[in-house]
Amino acid sequence: MIPAPFDYVRADSVDDAIARLREDPEGKLLAGGHSLLPAMKLRLARPSTLIDIGRLRDLAYIREDGDRVAIGALTRHHDVATSELLRQACPIVAHAASVVGDPQVRHVGTIGGSCAHGDPAGDLPSVLLALEAEFVARGPSGERTIPASGFFTSLFETALAPDEVLTEIRVPRTSGGWAYLKFNRRAIDWAIVGVAAVRANGGVRVGLTNMGLTPLRATGVEEAIASGADPAAAAARADEGTAPPADAFASDEYRRELAKVLVRRALEQVLA
Ligand SMILES: Cc1cc2nc3c(=O)[nH]c(=O)nc-3n(C[C@H](O)[C@H](O)[C@H](O)COP(=O)(O)OP(=O)(O)OC[C@H]3O[C@@H](n4cnc5c(N)ncnc54)[C@H](O)[C@@H]3O)c2cc1C
Numbered sequence: 470m471i472p473a474p475f476d477y478v479r480a481d482s483v484d485d486a487i488a489r490l491r492e493d494p495e496g497k498l499l500a501g502g503h504s505l506l507p508a509m510k511l512r513l514a515r516p517s518t519l520i521d522i523g524r525l526r527d528l529a530y531i532r533e534d535g536d537r538v539a540i541g542a543l544t545r546h547h548d549v550a551t552s553e554l555l556r557q558a559c560p561i562v563a564h565a566a567s568v569v570g571d572p573q574v575r576h577v578g579t580i581g582g583s584c585a586h587g588d589p590a591g592d593l594p595s596v597l598l599a600l601e602a603e604f605v606a607r608g609p610s611g612e613r614t615i616p617a618s619g620f621f622t623s624l625f626e627t628a629l630a631p632d633e634v635l636t637e638i639r640v641p642r643t644s645g646g647w648a649y650l651k652f653n654r655r656a657i658d659w660a661i662v663g664v665a666a667v668r669a670n671g672g673v674r675v676g677l678t679n680m681g682l683t684p685l686r687a688t689g690v691e692e693a694i695a696s697g698a699d700p701a702a703a704a705a706r707a708d709e710g711t712a713p714p715a716d717a718f719a720s721d722e723y724r725r726e727l728a729k730v731l732v733r734r735a736l737e738q739v740l741a
Contacts (some may be wrong), residue, residue, distance in 0.1 A: 472509035476518040483607055483634050486522050490632040491609060493518045498634065500543060500582035503574055528581070528636060531555060537603075537639045538562075542581025547572070549580055559640045561647040561667060565596040568649070571657040581635045584620070587627045587683070590659045594621055595684035596649055599665040599676030602640045608633035621683040643667055646739035650731045651678070654718070661719050662727045664707075666735035673739055680711040680728055690732055700740065704733035 480486035490496055497516035499505060500523055508514040522528070528543035531552045538558050540549065549555060549566035556563045569575055569583070569592050583593045584604065597617050604615045606629055615628050622628055629635060645668025651660045663678030664687075673694045675687035689706030713724035 470510040470512070472506075473512060473515045475509070475516055477521065478518060479521045479524065481525075483522075483525065483528070483636060486520055486525075486634050487607065487609055487632055489518070489520045490634075494631060496520050498522050498585075500585075501545070501578040503570075503578040504582060504586045504588065522634065523579075529579075533558075534639060537641055540580055540638045540640065542585075542635045542637060543579050544581075546570075546575035546578050546580065546583075550575060555640075558642045559600070561596055561600070561643065561649050561665065562593070562640055564647075565592045565649045565651075565665070568592060568651050568656075570659075580638060584638065585627060585629060585635050587621055587623070587625045589621075589624065589681060589683050589685075590679040591684070592649070592651060592660060592663055592678060595663055595676035595678040596665040597638065597640065597676075598684045598686055599667050599674045600640050600643070601669075601674070602638055604628075604635060605637040605639070606630075606633040607636050612636070618686075624682040641669075643669070645669065646741065648735040648738040650735050652727055652731060662713070662724050662731060664728065664731040664735045666732070666739045668739055673736065675707075675732060675735070677707070677711065677728060680708070680713045680724060682712065685711055687728075687732060690736070694736065694740075700733050700736035703736060704729050707732040 496518035499519045499521045528541040530541040546566040546569045583591045602617045647667045649665045651663040660678045665676035677685045689709035690703045693703035707728040708725040713721045715721045
């Protein structure tokens with residue numbers, strides 16, 4: 470498939486990218502291009518200008534930031550997956566990045582692109598939701614921080630304004646158990662369903678991949694665990710408040726059952 474015609478410019482800084490987004494409201498940022506270019510080839514996206522931020526190396530980093538770890542938006546999945554700092558301080562993020570697509574996708578796709586794209590089937594978003602990560606966005610009027618609970622707003626939509634650039638994602642250091650269970654037919658496929666679980670503040674937080682229009686928190690499960698339910702009883706509430714899609718890979722009923730099985734396994738792992 471061939472995309473609709475577009476212009477291409479390379480931004481030489483975040484401010485330059487913001488200025489170019491303001492110049493052309495139909496323009497779109499290009500990071501790794503592994504979600505945007507397929508969408509353009511299918512003509513689901515028709516940006517008039519591609520504003521390439523893929524070479525802004527100062528947005529590719531992983532560093533300590535007090536009790537958090539700061540990850541630059543242009544950090545490639547491979548670098549997240551192999552980061553010693555993340556493996557020590559927040560291993561679920563490194564693990565989730567290691568199960569994204571295949572090596573080619575992981576060497577080109579970025580964590581910022583995965584989040585800004587707002588795909589509920591993406592692996593990192595549900596993990597970041599369970600971690601209560603923070604998203605840093607920069608726009609014409611400066612920088613703001615968006616909590617994960619308010620970042621993913623609808624299908625392929627986020628709280629980012631059209632002229633904002635996602636610059637950083639901050640994840641908390643974790644010391645308790647964690648699990649990210651991704652169910653797919655082949656190792657390189659997207660998740661049919663994914664479940665992220667982390668211990669935090671004496672409880673467990675659970676995120677769901679591909680169970681609705683956005684990544685979701687399984688709040689019924691979290692409440693059940695807080696009230697003393699065992700993993701099997703808590704997992705029975707995994708599909709509460711979800712609206713899983715039905716597609717060629719699975720029906721919505723199958724996804725609901727799968728979510729319950731994966732949540733039980735994730736809870737058993739986290740609470741062991
Ligand atoms: C074959 C294949 C298999 C894949 N499998 C998986 C998988 O199993 N799991 C998974 O999670 N993902 C998977 N992906 C998607 C992959 O993770 C993408 O890299 C990711 O979703 C998008 O990152 P990107 O850097 O390529 O973003 P791009 O495609 O460049 O951009 C995506 C969207 O985000 C916007 N954007 C990008 N960066 C920013 C920013 N810093 N600020 C604001 N907006 C921004 C762009 O304008 C665009 O709208 C797969 C992709 C392919 C091609």
